[in-house]
Amino acid sequence: MNRETGEHRHPLYEELAAIVGEEHVSDREIDRYAYIRTPSWVLGRVPGLVVKPADAQQVSEIMKLANRTKTPVIPRGGGASLGGFPLSDEVERSILIDLARLNRILFIDHENMVVGAECGVSLSHLSTEVGKKKLHIHTVDIPQYADSLGGVLSGFNGGGCPSDYATTGEAFHFLLGLEVVLPSGEILTTGAGSGTNIKQAQAADRTPGSPDMTGMFVGDAGVFGIKTKAYLKLYPRAASLAYGAFAFEDFEAMKAVFWKLMETDPLYYTRLVAIKPQWRDTWSLFYVIRDAEELVRFKADRLAALCTEGGGEKVTNELARKIISSFSGRQLGKSYASRGKFLYFEHPMKKGEAVDYFLRQEAFLDRRFKEAGVEGLITDRVRYLVPKERHMILVGDLVFWDVTTLSAEQVERLARISHEEAEHVLENGGFLEQHQGLETRISASYWSEAYRAFMKSIKKALDPNHILNPGLWRL
Template identity: 25%
Template structure:
């Protein structure tokens, strides 16, 4: 092993081969502080060529590799297991914006670029990269692509896969595939790009990407709406699509407890409504007309919805600060739930038409099995993605409640499957859900996935133990 480590030091420099336990610590701990892995070393290459050199060495010595970006994942996909036999290959030093092509509406970037960094740089040329996540100041675009991240603007712009035109990837044997093509049409065989996106580093290591850019909207309209049922939220979504068309950018569902936890733990954020409702919707429209036109559109939507008895109350942001306050309420839910204590998270997707029945049915099942459980339900209703989280009953021991995680997962995931949904919408499978995957994927799907894994990574050194 010392020979391997010496060769790594020669390839990238001794200071970028981290062997000290304290130096390795931030790379070994998962984002939610639930698990900690062990690593032979943390390797920090500076560019794609160095990544390729390191992967060749790992292939020669049969050393497992866990590629890591910002380490913000929620399914234990970006940390190694406890064995200490794997290396973590950090992409954080690959952080350059290589090229912005305004005429082609693309940006070519390193995989280690922070999502927020990309947003800021393209904004300087009056363009928009619309992928938006609560962790955008910490997550990297390579990680976003590896998990096919979604976020709050999927309704209008699509998820990470739809926002990427080309990739640069280091394969499991250390070769570099340069697929950095900024083409919107390229029908020349199998789409390798789509195989690597969402593969969580199990097929190869993404080192660069060509991203789609869009014209930057000139104005926004933001509204928070209180409603009395999810079915009314679904009906309102259909109405919003009819009346707002392509301007409808975000349509976020927030249940009562989610909002109350935010106000409890982040009292600096202003309450919008004096009277509580079971559910709330955060809407955003963005467009290229005047601010008055956008405001008129959302006012027309609210007025029509009021007449149809779909909403209880509504508030339209009259300033940037008010809009920011509305978004802060939404983006602070996960942090508020963490401050409240341990919880059991689910990242699921469903046909939008099935969401109301799913929530009602599943809430009853959880309450019957675990009385007093508190449901923190929120997410991207516009694309059918719910964060269906379960917090312990008030005054209960959180540790005791977490001991029932497998049972609660089974209720939620079985119901998700029953209603035609997926147990992972945007977080991935990682190590956390790989056993669950075998329950809900068909034997044919699993066989095809294993065949792809074997073809791309015959020695199983790329993020082993994840997904499959």
């Protein structure tokens, strides 16, 4: 019991205060409650204590203490988890590590095209600083302002996808190595660098000198270690940009063009979105091209020729902007509130199965919304398909509500629909993007026995006391 406030006192409060300083640890209710807030429809649980270390060394000391006392630990970056937070069953005893103070950019090495940063840094800050040097790093699109580097590398399929940047694909392609604090408190550097050649100061690549052990920490939801530093590839910032959209009366015609565009080499787009907002009757192909000026012109001409031959009609740039902003960060940003406001059904599917699945998913959601009596309350709905490199497609349906018009029971029904839909996608051979919260449990229930045993054995070797992010992945 805290003598000053009469509130509960976490048993490790004094020892943690000795590691990080009193001002960076709190077991007061008001501070702990702040951490249940996420944009997810899953309500979080209140952690037992919140601690804000300054560096990897302090994270390591916290982990050693937690290990000795078998105390659950939950790392947290920006808190933009779409799967709820935290989930530990022993939440009263738990320590939530807020990584916000690990926010330093270590270096921007133009000659070697590498940037090193601490993992609590926000992606927007990192991207802005790199941009000042006319360079680019791969980040996510929408929640750049909230997402931390460590949170996106841990909590999203492959580490995050941006929408219209000069690089496409997931962040793990752009990651060279990590510094990770293991559940034991050991500090490890992965990647060809100081981990696998002690004569090399920092991570220079993923595989020379070792298997790719960086990858095992990508999308792990933070169950194998706490990421404290990451080293990423840098790219030149593209000099020129073009964007626009073509509207198609016929879905099949749009699909044929979409498929052709995914097969060209080089790709004529940096970003391609097949999109149908609720307020439009037709599908549109929206594109962004970022490259050197003459290449942008070349790609834009070729893309336009394919679209026109395939029955597409160019819309004005003003309309193109309006179409894409039904899906964009501004709309989602406005909705980034506790307990939803939007439900987001986006899944990676094999290209050849994506459209069939998309149509089944749409019918499934229509039926469920009708049964729940909420279909008339939808304020906006955006259907979309986005290439994830050449072999997969993100199949999406983004649905908005004004939560103030929903009853508590309707909110619960919607949260349930979200989970039923996750089962639906897995039943149909797809995957969940979120590697965080409840979604890890749903995904893991579709793992093969062999895969589960393999994952459990890794977890047991690294975390025998099962203290780091317990409850995730059913480990």
